[in-house]
Amino acid sequence: MAGSLIKIDEEIVTSAVASVTLGGSDWDSSYDVYMVKVNNIQTDTDTARFQFRVTTSGTPQTDANYDRATKLLLAHTTFGNVYNVNQTNFDIVGSMGTATGEQSNLVMYCFNFNNASEYSFGTIETVDFGSSARIQGQQGGFVKTTTEANDGLHFYMTTGNFTSGSTFTLYGLKK
Amino acid sequence: MATLEELTTEATAEIEAAKPMYKQVNNERLEFSSADYDQAITDLANSKWDTQQFGYVQARVEAYGSVQDQLDMQYWDGVNGTTTWADHIAQVKSDNPKPS
Numbered sequence: 001m002a003g004s005l006i007k008i009d010e011e012i013v014t015s016a017v018a019s020v021t022l023g024g025s026d027w028d029s030s031y032d033v034y035m036v037k038v039n040n041i042q043t044d045t046d047t048a049r050f051q052f053r054v055t056t057s058g059t060p061q062t063d064a065n066y067d068r069a070t071k072l073l074l075a076h077t078t079f080g081n082v083y084n085v086n087q088t089n090f091d092i093v094g095s096m097g098t099a100t101g102e103q104s105n106l107v108m109y110c111f112n113f114n115n116a117s118e119y120s121f122g123t124i125e126t127v128d129f130g131s132s133a134r135i136q137g138q139q140g141g142f143v144k145t146t147t148e149a150n151d152g153l154h155f156y157m158t159t160g161n162f163t164s165g166s167t168f169t170l171y172g173l174k175k
Numbered sequence: 176m177a178t179l180e181e182l183t184t185e186a187t188a189e190i191e192a193a194k195p196m197y198k199q200v201n202n203e204r205l206e207f208s209s210a211d212y213d214q215a216i217t218d219l220a221n222s223k224w225d226t227q228q229f230g231y232v233q234a235r236v237e238a239y240g241s242v243q244d245q246l247d248m249q250y251w252d253g254v255n256g257t258t259t260w261a262d263h264i265a266q267v268k269s270d271n272p273k274p275s
Contacts, residue, residue, distance in 0.1 A: 011199050018207070018215065019198040026201065049222045058200070062214065077237045088221070094233070095226075158215075158222040159189065161197075 005035060005171040009152075012168075016044060016161035022170045023152020024058030031172030034110040036153060039167050041104040045160025046097040046131075050104055051089040052155045054113070054120055054144050060154035063146065064088050070124065070140025082138070090142050092124075096157075097131050104128040108153075116149040176274045179224050186219035227274060234271040239264070 009026040022036065041050060053060040066087040072080040093104050106126040112118050126138040144150065155168060177185070190196070196207045196215065207215065239245065240263075248260035 011202060013199060015197075015204055017197045017199040017204055018193075019211075021198065021200045024200060047226075051218070060214075062217075074237070077239075078241050080233070080236055089218070156215075156218070158219050159193075 004174045006031075006174050007169065008034075008172050009170040010168070013162045013166040014164055016163055018161050019154060019156035020162060020166070020168050021055060021058060021060075021152060021154045022168045024055060026170075027151035028172055029114045029149075029151070031114075032111070032175065033173040034113060035171045035173060036106075036108040036110060037167075037169045037171070038107075038155065039105045041096075041166045042102065042163045043096050043157055043160045044098060044163050045157070048096045048160045049091060049158040050093040050096055050155070051091050051158065052153050053089050054150040055152040055154050056148055056150055058152060061144070061146070061148070061150070062088055065145045066090050066142060067145055068140065068142040070138045073137040073139065075135045082140070090124075092126060092138075092155075093128050093130070095131065096128070099131055101129050102131065110150075110153075113150040117147050119147065120144040120150045176227060177223075179220065182223040182227070183216065183220040186216050186223060189219060190216050231271040231273055235267055238267040238271060 008028050009022055011020045011022055013020065043050070053062065053066075055061065064086045066089055067085040068087070068090055069083045070081075072082050074080065092106065096102060096104060104126060105128070106124060108122050108124045111121040113120050121141065121143050123141045124138065128136050130136060152170070155162075190212060194212070196212070197204050198207060198211060199205075245260060248263060252258060252260050
């Protein structure tokens with residue numbers, strides 16, 4: 001159906017920043033499902049971890065209530081499983097760097113974010129080109145095991161910055 | 176192995192050196208608040224801790240090679256009376272030690 005994805009917020013990095021918040025005051029709570037597109041993510045520092053948290057009233061939630069289960073798809077060796085509970089964030093890429101071609105891209109679908117009496121859920125699908133010219137992907141999901149409403153996502157690097165061109169876009173799925 | 180406190184000290188120095196740091200909110204580029212800097216130190220220290228304590232797991236997974244390749248090594252070890260597979264596993268463990 002044409003026009004099913006309604007753009008709510010877009011953050012395009014034009015000058016290096018260590019974190020980007022999507023949603024917050026731009027959040028439109030009239031949707032049941034949201035799609036998040038993150039593309040051309042590059043960093044200016046080696047061994048940077050690319051992570052995210054959900055936000056409430058625009059503030060990143062740092063409590064230890066992030067559970068995740070994903071399949072790690074690796075071109076150079078056996079696929080792996082990534083699973084953990086009660087984390088303080090969701091680890092998207094364990095190590096990013098500055099070598100030629102290194103970048104991350106992902107799509108997420110977010111559910112229940114507006115429901116203050118249920119957990120927030122999400123699916124995630126990533127593709128990264130990492131160190132040693134390795135391609136890898138991740139497919140799975142996460143749940144924030146807190147009964148709270150969420151109104152966005154906070155993406156950050158544990159060291160260094162997102163460089164110019166890194167793009168974060170939030171869409172609502174029209175009913 | 177460094178303690179979490181030692182890694183936090185290391186992270187604090189790195190974040191201090193990286194100042195000023197910026198965040199992007201509502202398409203505005205703003206300098207980190209004091210709370211943002213504190214959280215960045217915590218996140219960096221935890222990241223260093225995870226790498227130190229658990230980095231060897233993924234490193235070993237990648238270095239072991241596929242199950243198919245390992246089975247092939249074991250087949251030829253059986254045929255030739257060699258210890259290629261056991262030597263390979265020992266080398267991977269040695270190269271990627273588990274933190275004590």
